[in-house]
Amino acid sequence: MSSKGNGEGSVYYNKQRKKWNAQYKEYDTKTGKMKYKTKSFKTENEAQKYLNTIMYQKENPIYIEHNGIPLIEILKANLELKYNTNKIGPAQYGRLLNSIKRLEKYPIANKKIDTIKTDELQAYLNSLKNLSNSMIEKAHQQLNQAFTIAMNKGYIVQNPMVDVIRPKSNKENKVVRALTVEEQEAFTNWLVDKPIDEFKYRNVYLLQMYTGLRVGEALALTTHDIDLKNKRLNISRTLTTDEKGNIIMGNKTKTYSGKRTIPIPYFLYPYIKEQIKIANKQINNDEKLLFKPNNSKYCRRSTINNELKRIFKQEFNITDISSHSLRHTFGTRCIESGMAPVVVQRLMGHKDIAVTLNTYTSVLEQFKEREFDKVNQYYLNENLIGNNLISEKNDNEKEI
Numbered sequence: 001m002s003s004k005g006n007g008e009g010s011v012y013y014n015k016q017r018k019k020w021n022a023q024y025k026e027y028d029t030k031t032g033k034m035k036y037k038t039k040s041f042k043t044e045n046e047a048q049k050y051l052n053t054i055m056y057q058k059e060n061p062i063y064i065e066h067n068g069i070p071l072i073e074i075l076k077a078n079l080e081l082k083y084n085t086n087k088i089g090p091a092q093y094g095r096l097l098n099s100i101k102r103l104e105k106y107p108i109a110n111k112k113i114d115t116i117k118t119d120e121l122q123a124y125l126n127s128l129k130n131l132s133n134s135m136i137e138k139a140h141q142q143l144n145q146a147f148t149i150a151m152n153k154g155y156i157v158q159n160p161m162v163d164v165i166r167p168k169s170n171k172e173n174k175v176v177r178a179l180t181v182e183e184q185e186a187f188t189n190w191l192v193d194k195p196i197d198e199f200k201y202r203n204v205y206l207l208q209m210y211t212g213l214r215v216g217e218a219l220a221l222t223t224h225d226i227d228l229k230n231k232r233l234n235i236s237r238t239l240t241t242d243e244k245g246n247i248i249m250g251n252k253t254k255t256y257s258g259k260r261t262i263p264i265p266y267f268l269y270p271y272i273k274e275q276i277k278i279a280n281k282q283i284n285n286d287e288k289l290l291f292k293p294n295n296s297k298y299c300r301r302s303t304i305n306n307e308l309k310r311i312f313k314q315e316f317n318i319t320d321i322s323s324h325s326l327r328h329t330f331g332t333r334c335i336e337s338g339m340a341p342v343v344v345q346r347l348m349g350h351k352d353i354a355v356t357l358n359t360y361t362s363v364l365e366q367f368k369e370r371e372f373d374k375v376n377q378y379y380l381n382e383n384l385i386g387n388n389l390i391s392e393k394n395d396n397e398k399e400i
Contacts, residue, residue, distance in 0.1 A: 009022065009023060009024030009025065009051045009054065010022075010023050010024075010051075011023075011044060011047045011048050011051055013044070014040070017040065019040040019041065019042065020040065020041045020042070020043060020044045020046070020047040021038050021039070021040050021041075021047060022038070022039050022040075022041065022047040022048070022050045022051040022054070023036055023037070023038045024036070024037055024051060024054050025037075046084075049080045049083075049084055050084065052076070052077060052080055053077050053080050053081050053084070069112060069113045069114075069150070069155055070109070070110045070111065070112060070113070071103075071108065071109055071110070071111060071112075071113050071116060071146060072100065072103065072104060072109040072110055074113060074146045074149055074150060075100050075103070075142055075143075075146050076100060078142075078145055078146060078149060079093065079096055079097060079100065089240060089250065089252075090240065090241065090242040090243050090248065090250075091240040091241045091242070091250075093243050094241060094242065094243045094244065094245060095138070096138065096142065097243065099135070099138050099139050099142060100142070102128075102139070103124070103139070103142075106124055106127075108120050108121070108124055113146070113147070113150045113155050113156060114150075114155055114156045116160060117160055118160040118161075118162075118163050118164055121143060121160055121161060121164045122164050122165065124139075125139060125140060125143075125164065125166065125167055126167050128167070129167050129168070129169055129170050130169075130170055130171070131169060131171075132169055132171055132173075132174075133168065133169040133171070133173055135169075136166060136167060136168075136169055137166065140164075140166040143161055143164070144161050147159045147160065147161045148161075176322065176324050176325055176328050177320060177321075177325060177328065178325060178328040178329040178331070178332035178333075179209075179321070179325060179326075179329040181333075183316070183318070184209065184329055184333075186316065187205075187209075187312075187316070188206070188209070190311075190315060191205060191206055192206075196274060196275075196278070201304060201307055201308075202271075203271050203272070203274065203275045203291075204218055204219070204291055204304060205308065205323075205326060206268060206271055207268065207271075207272070208323065208326035208327055208330070209326040209329055209330060210265050210267075210268050210330060211233060211262050211264070211265070211268070211330060212262075212327050212330035212331055212334075212347055212348050213233075213235065213262075213327065214238060214324075214327060214349075215301045215304050215305065215323045215324070215327075216238035216239040216240060216250075216301055217235050217237075217238045217349075218290075218291065219239045219289075219291050219298065219299050219301065219304070220237050220238050220239045220249060220250070220289075221233070221235075221289070221290040221291070222279075222287055222288045222289055222290060223276050223279050223280060223288040223290060224288060225290075226264075226272060226276060226290070228269075228272075228273065228276075231263060231264040231266075231269060232261050232262065232263060232264065233261065233262040233263075233264060234261055235259060235260050235261070235262065235349065236252070236259050237249065237250050237251055237252055238250050238252075239298055239299075239301065247297075247298045247300060248298075249287075249298065259349075260346060260347070260349050262347060275290050275291070276290070279291075279292065282294075301323070304323050305322055305323040308321065308322065308323050308326075309321065309322065327348075328359075330348075331344055331347075331348050331356075331359065331360060332360065332363050334347065335360050335363045336363060341353060341356050341357060341360070342356075344356050344360070
């Protein structure tokens with residue numbers, strides 16, 4: 001009946017209740033004795049994950065005393081806890097798990113948490129300098145969380161991560177640039193000159209470039225998400241990957257702000273209507289996906305990205321464009337048109353205004369003086385500037 005066990009806990013199937021049980025011993029500080037606790041789950045995997053997490057809680061002092069807590073186990077338990085409580089999704093779980101697997105190749109991974117020194121942690125992070133800054137940051141965050149947990153649970157009395165400095169990557173950060181107005185015009189003309197039966201990705205690129213959708217959001221659209229009457233797109237989910245990197249349909253957007261409604265530009269309307277007709281006629285399209293390959297369930301984001309890169313290199317001799325550039329192009333045009341950043345934030349699905357401001361800093365800087373002129377004109381229109389100041393302004397301009 002018992003499927004797994006290690007002396008401290010086990011997972012077994014309860015035939016009567018048709019549930020998988022995770023059973024473990026908990027130390028009772030009042031009686032000084034161990035007692036059993038049981039929690040039920042629908043699947044064996046859920047029960048085992050829960051048990052793995054419980055085994056490294058502070059309530060198991062006997063295990064800690066006799067075996068110690070390896071760093072790698074705290075990292076894994078923390079990851080499982082985040083996943084089981086929906087703090088992270090399958091795609092992020094997979095990325096963080098890869099980061100943990102990278103650490104497993106180093107001796108520090110299996111050292112007991114209370115024996116690890118600052119210089120060992122610094123040496124490990126320094127060894128990652130050939131990776132991207134984002135990957136180094138993930139590794140640094142995971143270690144920080146592990147030692148914070150160890151401090152909170154009393155496994156250690158000092159946190160060696162306090163003096164660890166996150167190193168900078170040897171690689172330059174990738175910069176996603178927007179298309180210039182001229183490039184956008186040229187690419188748009190190239191797309192609309194292509195019949196859909198000759199170029200099946202035409203409408204995906206138009207949609208991204210003129211609504212700012214992430215590529216995963218565009219590929220997750222169904223005909224039910226299109227409100228033709230009111231000319232609206234309803235964004236509620238995205239294509240993502242599971243723990244093993246397989247493409248799946250997510251049940252939510254990348255961020256909580258990603259769920260949004262976007263107006264359909266009038267010139268994009270006929271292309272969306274065209275795509276709906278294609279989707280409705282397509283065989284093996286039970287989900288009524290707007291963009292579905294004939295030979296697979298979902299379209300790969302990498303396929304869309306690689307095809308776009310090929311087009312720009314072959315047709316325009318441009319090599320620094322990706323599918324995310326199309327989204328960035330939409331955001332840039334919004335800022336250039338004078339749209340308020342808070343509106344841009346909501347259209348783009350950014351989680352907060354800081355993301356919008358940081359993303360489009362250079363564009364906002366270009367239009368700072370133009371916007372400041374509006375304030376000056378407002379002062380004049382409302383007679384907020386005295387006649388003496390106006391005279392001085394005119395005199396100064398004559399001297400210049």
